[in-house]
Amino acid sequence: MHDPDRFLCSLFAPPERREALFALVALNHELARAREAASNPVAALIRLQWWREAIEDAAAGRPPRRHEVAAPLHAAIADGALDVAALLAMVEAREIEAEEEGIATEQDFVAWLRGTAGGWSAAAGLALGATVERAEVLRALGAAYGLAGALRSVAAHAGQGRCLLPRDRLAAAGLQAEALVAAPDSAGALVAALAGEGLEALRGARRDVPRAVIAAALPAVLARRDLARLAQGRPVAVPRGAAARLAVMIAGWRGRV
Template sequence: MPVSLSAIGAFARTHDPDRFLCALFAPEARREAVFALIALNHELARAREAASNPLAALIRLQWWRDAVEEARSGRPARRHEVAGPLHDAVTDGALDPDALLGLIDAREAETEEGGLATEQDFVTWLRGTAGGWSAVAGRLLGAAPEACEVLRALGAAYGLAGVLRSIPVHAAQGRCLLPADRLAAAGLTAEDAIAAPDSPPVAALVREMAAEGLTALADARRDVPAEAIAAALPAVLARRDLARLARGQATGERGLGDRLAVSWAGLRHRV
């Protein structure tokens, strides 16, 4: 860890400790840009949580689109703790504006009334959000396009684990991000999952989806370049989380075992 952590690094550590730990395995010259990408992802993820309605969430997302476009055009950075470092990363050429806009666009699915209708919608959303973060991070770290698509799949698995872990949290917010068709196949609706997120039918669906995700993760290619290992490391946590969820175990807070697993994978450059 750096002796003196920057403001954006401290923001990343506070709001996304998982990806922050992974970012420590990025080359030092690129680490600040990875921190800025982590911070942007946090701001995008909370756009719907912090908004009182879908329109307000869309306005928040548009604010970030404008910030990216202003950085692209060389206009001054916005006075914001995340927008400033993000602006620097774009103007320095570390982050591609189009890739960032793709991350923003992917978040619009969370603002739609009725949630995600189909499992395909759900997979597309995972690949665009958590998967998109890993792909953009990989590109930032020098991975080739083919490797970035491998990273996208690995990141999507981390996103799935995050959704399944967060069902009670989302329920408390009056939200459900599980696809409607999978809920219906289990005899559930989004309203059921929100009302009773710990009920046996919801728990059974979580176990089922976690097992499927674990299988997909085991089948995924994991040959990513060593310099981009920081973008792949969330998959280490995904594997551990999905295994617990598939067994019906609570994931809870991160423990020493999780941190050691990430560190060992990072040192070996293998996930």
């Protein structure tokens, strides 16, 4: 499993809903690696378009595409277990990653987080029976997990020649994307500041979600732990230790994040 965090969270979904969430986890992984696996931005957009069409094929009742992820995704869509509009929004949110100049503003950065990691939590919530209003609560919780992921991956992205931090916040910190790619440690203070802001926002966010949709909210448990460490300038362990997994399991059993 390429996304052990969300896979673990999905185990707390009702048994009859887990396969749909597993398909959603797999789709999100494919979308997240579209730019990483592509040789150039245009190729990344072509990959995203392929997934957009795969989703539309399933919605229109056309045969599934021959792909290990597309087939179960097609089945989940055909069964009505996944919301097509939510899936297409996840695809669209990834397009900014293919822009060579990166993410321009903090507003764009927040929209990206809400559409990608937040989009997964919202789509998962809808699959679990959440109302549209409740799905937006889940979106905010998922975005916090996305922020933690972006911040803990600064060095990994730099190794790929990429920087996903917003250029306006970089400039305010006296940094440039190119310099950060060359020396990712130079972003330490900015990473800590963004983590602190994200942690404060998460503390003030609504976390009262019904037990039935708790699986979609559980990434916030990991976000809280990760952002707290990053705000203190401490690294996040990869792979995760037993304490992090236990925190998710306890929250899942208790039905609250």
